[in-house]
Amino acid sequence: MVRCGGAVLRKYGSFVDSLRLYVRGGTGGMGYPRLGGEGGRGGDVWLIAQERATLRSIRDRYPHKRFVAGTGANSSVRALKGEKGKDCEVHVPLGVSLLSDDGKQIGELNAAGERFLAARGGLGGSLATNFVPCKGQRRIVCLDLKLIADVGLVGFPNAGKSSLLSTMSHAKPQVASYPFTTVQPELGKLMYADYKQILVADLPGLIEGAHANKGMGHKFLKHVERTKQLLLVVDVSGFQLSISTPFRTAFEAVLLLTKELELYKEELLRKPALLAINKMDLPGARENLSELLKQLQHPHDFSHLLEEEMIPAKPLEFKNIIPISTYTGEGIEELKACIRSSIDEEAEKENEEYRKKQLQLLQSSAGQGDRR
Incomplete structure (x- = not known):
């Protein structure tokens, strides 16, 4: 049994319909004070809906359930602007609701290819930060699956x-x-x-x-x-x-x-x-x-x-x-x-309602064109 905020998440048998993940964006790269160089931004952590993905496969493949994006590249003489850190992509099943650690819904992924930015990478060191890089965003994200x-x-x-x-x-x-x-x-x-x-x-x-x-x-x-x-x-x-x-x-x-x-x-x-x-x-x-x-x-x-x-x-x-x-x-x-x-x-x-909405949009656009 896992507690996520105020909600208690359970699993029965081999079917898993809730999972708690730790996500952290990558730290930015160091700036280069002497030449005003800017370090690369840290990578982001993305949750991406994918067919056939399951919460059980995530749990089994990543038992620690920790996902950390790459660190941004440091600024250097050869590259004053450091490259962005590598993003971390986590494939999740369709129909998953995303909850913060206190149980509030922060997003949901229902169609294949939909993406959610779970943790943003930190800024690279620059003049604005005294060339010191910033750490990436970190938080707990609870995945709550509802079958489609x-x-x-x-x-x-x-x-x-x-x-x-x-x-x-x-x-x-x-x-x-x-x-x-x-x-x-x-x-x-x-x-x-x-x-x-x-x-x-x-x-x-x-x-x-x-x-x-x-x-x-x-x-x-x-x-x-x-x-x-x-x-x-x-x-x-x-x-x-x-x-x-x-x-x-x-x-x-x-x-x-x-x-x-x-x-x-x-x-x-x-x-x-x-x-x-x-x-x-x-x-x-x-x-x-x-x-x-x-x-x-x-x-x-x-x-x-x-x-x-x-x-x-x-x-x-x-x-x-x-x-x-x-x-x-x-x-x-x-x-x-x-x-x-x-x-x-x-x-x-549903198709008829969609056709009616499209027709209304076309008529509305035509009416606006006539007034011009």
């Missing part, structure tokens, strides 16, 4: 998310018939006949109170932020986390999951969402499904089933509700088709 995926699987433990991911994709998450099998995010790709690929993240099961950081809480709720859409997965027969917790029906599970997302960050509920009702192969599944669909159509009529503080302010609206069975394969292809359709629809909306 098209779809995030959200559900309570043992709802069948890992089985669903392995059934739909080539991912091989750990699967077993007991809660908390998944203790780290798993990524899988849905492959389509036209070679379209959709990235799906299986997030470990939440528990009631996850928004308050109970269980793995914020550790995995934060990954939902970077997914474009949500896929809630519930057991059609309901679930009971342990003998000390109450039994929850599928309808209650939907409301509780919605409430946890709402309490963690309300804007998560504005993401497009699908609902997969799993384990349709179990006895009584059809009756349970019929009851659930009736409850979802009129959620306010059944809100008395939960304590008032557990009821979301606004029910989550689902673009599609698909009954499935990861055991028999029922509904899996339909679910994949619904995911594809939803992703394509949202992409088209």
